[in-house]
Amino acid sequence: MAQAKNADLRNLDGVAKRAGVSTATVSRVLNNQNVVKNSTRARVLKAAEELKYHPNLHARSLARGKSRTLGILVSNMENPFFFDIYRALESAAHARGYEVVVANTDYSSEQLVSSVRLMIGWRVAGLAAIVSEMDSHLMQVLTDSKIPIVFYDVGTPQKNITNVRVDYRKGMKKIVEYLHSLGHTRMAFLGHHSTLGPISERRKTFLETVARLAPNAEAQIVAAADGLEGGRQAARELLSSGFQPTAILCVNDFMAVGVLRHLRDQGIRVPDDVSVTGFDNIRLAEFCSPALTTVHIPRERIGQTIFGNLVPDKASDRLIGQEILVDPELVVRESTGVARQTQAIESRQRSASGLPV
Amino acid sequence: MAQAKNADLRNLDGVAKRAGVSTATVSRVLNNQNVVKNSTRARVLKAAEELKYHPNLHARSLARGKSRTLGILVSNMENPFFFDIYRALESAAHARGYEVVVANTDYSSEQLVSSVRLMIGWRVAGLAAIVSEMDSHLMQVLTDSKIPIVFYDVGTPQKNITNVRVDYRKGMKKIVEYLHSLGHTRMAFLGHHSTLGPISERRKTFLETVARLAPNAEAQIVAAADGLEGGRQAARELLSSGFQPTAILCVNDFMAVGVLRHLRDQGIRVPDDVSVTGFDNIRLAEFCSPALTTVHIPRERIGQTIFGNLVPDKASDRLIGQEILVDPELVVRESTGVARQTQAIESRQRSASGLPV
DNA sequence: TTGAAAGCGCTACCAG
DNA sequence: CTGGTAGCGCTTTCAA
Numbered sequence: 001m002a003q004a005k006n007a008d009l010r011n012l013d014g015v016a017k018r019a020g021v022s023t024a025t026v027s028r029v030l031n032n033q034n035v036v037k038n039s040t041r042a043r044v045l046k047a048a049e050e051l052k053y054h055p056n057l058h059a060r061s062l063a064r065g066k067s068r069t070l071g072i073l074v075s076n077m078e079n080p081f082f083f084d085i086y087r088a089l090e091s092a093a094h095a096r097g098y099e100v101v102v103a104n105t106d107y108s109s110e111q112l113v114s115s116v117r118l119m120i121g122w123r124v125a126g127l128a129a130i131v132s133e134m135d136s137h138l139m140q141v142l143t144d145s146k147i148p149i150v151f152y153d154v155g156t157p158q159k160n161i162t163n164v165r166v167d168y169r170k171g172m173k174k175i176v177e178y179l180h181s182l183g184h185t186r187m188a189f190l191g192h193h194s195t196l197g198p199i200s201e202r203r204k205t206f207l208e209t210v211a212r213l214a215p216n217a218e219a220q221i222v223a224a225a226d227g228l229e230g231g232r233q234a235a236r237e238l239l240s241s242g243f244q245p246t247a248i249l250c251v252n253d254f255m256a257v258g259v260l261r262h263l264r265d266q267g268i269r270v271p272d273d274v275s276v277t278g279f280d281n282i283r284l285a286e287f288c289s290p291a292l293t294t295v296h297i298p299r300e301r302i303g304q305t306i307f308g309n310l311v312p313d314k315a316s317d318r319l320i321g322q323e324i325l326v327d328p329e330l331v332v333r334e335s336t337g338v339a340r341q342t343q344a345i346e347s348r349q350r351s352a353s354g355l356p357v
Numbered sequence: 358m359a360q361a362k363n364a365d366l367r368n369l370d371g372v373a374k375r376a377g378v379s380t381a382t383v384s385r386v387l388n389n390q391n392v393v394k395n396s397t398r399a400r401v402l403k404a405a406e407e408l409k410y411h412p413n414l415h416a417r418s419l420a421r422g423k424s425r426t427l428g429i430l431v432s433n434m435e436n437p438f439f440f441d442i443y444r445a446l447e448s449a450a451h452a453r454g455y456e457v458v459v460a461n462t463d464y465s466s467e468q469l470v471s472s473v474r475l476m477i478g479w480r481v482a483g484l485a486a487i488v489s490e491m492d493s494h495l496m497q498v499l500t501d502s503k504i505p506i507v508f509y510d511v512g513t514p515q516k517n518i519t520n521v522r523v524d525y526r527k528g529m530k531k532i533v534e535y536l537h538s539l540g541h542t543r544m545a546f547l548g549h550h551s552t553l554g555p556i557s558e559r560r561k562t563f564l565e566t567v568a569r570l571a572p573n574a575e576a577q578i579v580a581a582a583d584g585l586e587g588g589r590q591a592a593r594e595l596l597s598s599g600f601q602p603t604a605i606l607c608v609n610d611f612m613a614v615g616v617l618r619h620l621r622d623q624g625i626r627v628p629d630d631v632s633v634t635g636f637d638n639i640r641l642a643e644f645c646s647p648a649l650t651t652v653h654i655p656r657e658r659i660g661q662t663i664f665g666n667l668v669p670d671k672a673s674d675r676l677i678g679q680e681i682l683v684d685p686e687l688v689v690r691e692s693t694g695v696a697r698q699t700q701a702i703e704s705r706q707r708s709a710s711g712l713p714v
Numbered sequence: 715t716t717g718a719a720a721g722c723g724c725t726a727c728c729a730g
Numbered sequence: 731c732t733g734g735t736a737g738c739g740c741t742t743t744c745a746a
Contacts, residue, residue: 011739022717027741037715052501057478058415059739062722078440087435090461099475101458104447118456121414144409228644261644287585287618289646368723379733384725394731416723419738 010053019047030055061123069099070310071119072128073112075194076226077104079254080282081299082130085152088303089128098125098311107194107226109133120145126310129155132194150306154199162309163323164302171295171328172205175249175277176213178293178330183339184247184275185217190234190259191251192226202251202279220245224255231258239266246274246339253278253285253294260288260335271337281331290334297328367410376404387412418480426456427667428476429485430469432551433583434461436611437639438656439487442509445660446485455482455668464551464583466490477502483667486512489551507663511556519666520680521659528652528685529562532606532634533570535650535687540696541604541632542574547591547616548608549583559608559636577602581612588615596623603631603696610635610642610651617645617692628694638688647691654685 012023019026021040028036029044036044047053061067070093074082090100101122103115112133119127120141127142130152142149143158150162157163179187189206196203203221210219220243224234231250235258238248250256256278263270270276270290278285281296305324369380376383378397385393386401393401404410418424427450431439447457458479460472469490476484477498484499487509499506500515507519514520536544546563553560560578567576577600581591588607592615595605607613613635620627627633627647635642635651642649662681 012741013739023740024717024719024742025715028716031741035715040715052498054474054477054502056419056480056739057475058418058480059722060478060741061415062413062419062724063739063741065722065741077434078437078444080435083435087461104444117411118414120411121417123413123415141409145411228640232644257641257644260646264646283585284614284641287589287614287645289617289621369725370723380724381726381734382732385732388725392731397731413723416738417725419740420723420725422725422738 010051011056014051015044015047015053018051019043067123067125068097069101069122069124070126070128070307071122071124072100072102073105073115073119073131074102075105075107075131075133077102079226079252080284081252081254081280081297084282084299085130085303085306088300089307090303092304092307096307096311096313098307105131105133107133109135113138116141120147126150128152128306128310132197132199148310150309152302152306157323164305164309164326165323166297166302166326166328168201168328169205171279171297171330172202172249173209174328174330175279175293175295176206176209178332179247179249179275179277179336179339180213180217182275182337185214185339186220186243186245187217187247187249188220188222188238188243188245189249189251190231190238190255191221191223192230192234192255193223194226195251196223200251206249218243226252227254228258228261231255232262233258235259235262247277247336248274249277251279253280253282253292256292256294256335257284257288260290260292270335273340275336275339277336285331286333293333293336294331295328296331298326302326367408368413371408372401372404372410375408376400424480424482425454426458426479426481427483427485427664428479428481429457429459430462430472430476430488431459432462432464432488432490434459436583436609437641438609438611438637438654441639441656442487442660442663445657446664447660449661449664450668453664453668453670455664462488462490464490466492470495473498477504480504483507485509485663485667489554489556505667507666509659509663514680521662521666521683522680523654523659523683523685525558525685526562528636528654528687529559529606530566531685531687532636532650532652533563533566535689536604536606536632536634536693536696537567537570537574539604539632539694542571542696543577543600543602544574544604544606545577545579545595545600545602546606546608547588547595547612548578548580549587549591549612550580551583552608553580557608563606575600583609584611585615585618588612589619590615592616592619604693605631605633607633607635610637610639610649613649613651613692614641614645617647617649627692630697632693632696634693642688643690650690650693651688652685653688655683659683 012026016023016026026044029041074086077083093100105111105115112131126148128150132154134154146160148160150164152164155163187210189203191203207219210217222234222238224230248259250259256276259276268274278292278294281294285292285294369383373380373383383401386398429443431443433439450457462468462472483505485507489511491511503517505517507521509521512520544567546560548560564576567574579591579595581587605616607616613633616633625631635649638651638653642651
């Protein structure tokens with residue numbers, strides 16, 4: 001109690017006193033309920049202005065018992081794919097008068113746990129989870145919290161939980177089929193650590209589809225951290241493993257750009273010597289060299305869908321406790337071409353290192 | 358009042374009742390003050406667990422009267438440069454038990470205004486402003502708020518305001534001098550809209566340095582939105598303006614990547630036909646093709662410095678109300694080379710469009 | 715159209 | 731070591 005008494009009278013009471021009204025009236029003015037006489041309203045506004053008053057949002061949330069803030073959990077905001085979803089979600093939220101707070105988990109489950117705690121503690125009106133590290137305990141916590149939740153990609157629909165999923169199977173199939181039609185027979189799937197878990201549809205579908213289309217084809221899997229550097233690193237490991245792919249299928253565009261870099265360093269030409277594909281169709285995919293063949297995932301729509309299912313709105317069609325599927329689409333650019341027959345990579349690498357071809 | 362009474366007893370009182378203690382004791386346990394008897398402590402913890410209790414952070418902040426949350430305002434989180442600063446800041450904050458909330462302003466001053474309102478409303482313990490749209494009114498609001506503030510790049514030191522600046526003059530000089538030494542005489546500065554304001558040291562220094570080194574050199578300025586697409590767009594405008602630069606100096610790496618893309622489309626080789634430089638030395642600068650010659654700005658250190666000046670710490674040396682200068686460093690990669698003597702661009706463009714050379 | 719006052723959930727002071 | 735309780739700043743009945 002009595003914390004510095006009224007050293008700072010910039011609260012409702014201060015404004016009320018200065019305007020010669022009650023706090024109730026001030027509150028009404030500040031929340032523009034049109035029940036206050038204009039002259040009174042003006043006095044209040046003036047007083048607030050003079051005191052440089054800013055309502056304490058904690059007190060407000062507490063009193064209201066509900067908030068207009070949405071929480072969003074993201075594994076890797078650095079990856080433009082996630083950023084785009086975040087941006088779309090935020091912009092939809094702002095348009096409807098909601099605020100958004102983000103928490104970056106960096107693929108760390110400790111971070112995730114503490115972020116979830118934070119969001120629940122803030123009593124967010126809804127929570128979007130665009131993460132890949134989700135264990136059953138946390139799921140339980142989330143379910144118990146009663147907060148409306150929308151998961152992206154992982155998670156199973158429940159009472160308060162909706163799930164937005166991209167049909168990664170379909171996207172991956174399109175890529176493999178396309179590469180197969182170009183004559184590729186030695187393909188590698190390059191992912192990041194979280195795509196190694198059982199949840200990775202892309203990895204699984206890759207293997208299945210390769211097996212189905214070309215029973216004699218060879219397939220290989222490799223992974224590193226998500227990101228440019230991770231892509232480069234994984235490419236390095238892949239090539240030094242001895243496997244000689246004619247095509248490298250990356251789990252996302254971001255890593256693919258890292259892969260391109262390593263290939264270039266090795267003097268391996270794309271797509272002449274080896275084809276490379278990404279996933280997501282982020283802006284960068286179009287700006288790197290060569291531009292990436294990839295699969296388009298509509299981040300904007302995903303962001304909007306997530307918002308729509310987070311906040312009540314009689315107009316829109318919510319599908320609470322359901323699953324929503326988004327369809328991907330192949331985008332062919334410059335990084336893929338017909339499979340080279342010879343052991344292109346090996347000879348390139350030799351010549352790059354100055355050895356006789 | 359009486360809002361659904363005790364439909365949900367997941368509050369201190371609920372836990373207290375269930376554990377057979379007072380709310381004071383529960384509070385003590387939850388804030389692990391080691392004054393509670395172990396057996397009592399255990400009972401409380403158990404009760405909290407059973408009720409799936411999560412403290413209401415708004416109530417906590419309100420009662421405490423102070424928060425351990427830092428606010429951060431960013432113009433463009435999509436630009437990896439800003440993201441890196443944010444990340445470093447956040448990680449420093451977490452290490453010291455602070456939370457961080459970000460607000461992306463998208464270079465929009467309305468967004469900035471509402472974000473500032475939000476931060477003040479949340480009574481953040483400190484505010485980092487990594488923005489370029491800052492008018493004097495807002496500065497006043499911030500000053501009046503009494504919140505410790507650290508500005509990046511813009512803003513003038515005041516009582517509660519520290520300023521972290523990069524010595525852009527020095528960086529820009531290094532680039533221009535370097536290009537000049539390679540024989541470049543027709544240079545263009547490519548910025549984004551906010552670098553057109555009076556605050557842009559980079560633009561100014563560019564002009565000054567060019568004039569100083571080579572009085573007969575030609576210089577041109579062009580700008581578009583920040584980002585990959587903006588870079589491409591600006592490059593397009595630049596080339597179609599008739600000006601034939603031998604070097605294009607971009608305000609940052611992010612836009613430079615967009616520039617590279619346009620040049621490639623036009624069949625203009627980098628650095629053979631024209632040199633391109635970036636600024637910041639973001640990760641991507643090393644991964645694009647050709648890798649960018651740029652100026653390194655230590656984002657990590659900047660983030661840490663900002664944090665250090667936002668929260669009190671007797672150990673570290675704070676410079677409140679002061680200005681802190683960070684030194685940049687030239688990084689030469691593949692996108693720059695000796696100036697081509699002939700009107701390379703024009704002839705390239707002609708041949709690219711199928712006209713006789 | 716306005717005011718009085720009861721909370722919202724938590725912390726921290728004062729007693730015991 | 732524990733309980734009682736006065737706020738923190740705001741919203742929202744209920745009455746006037």
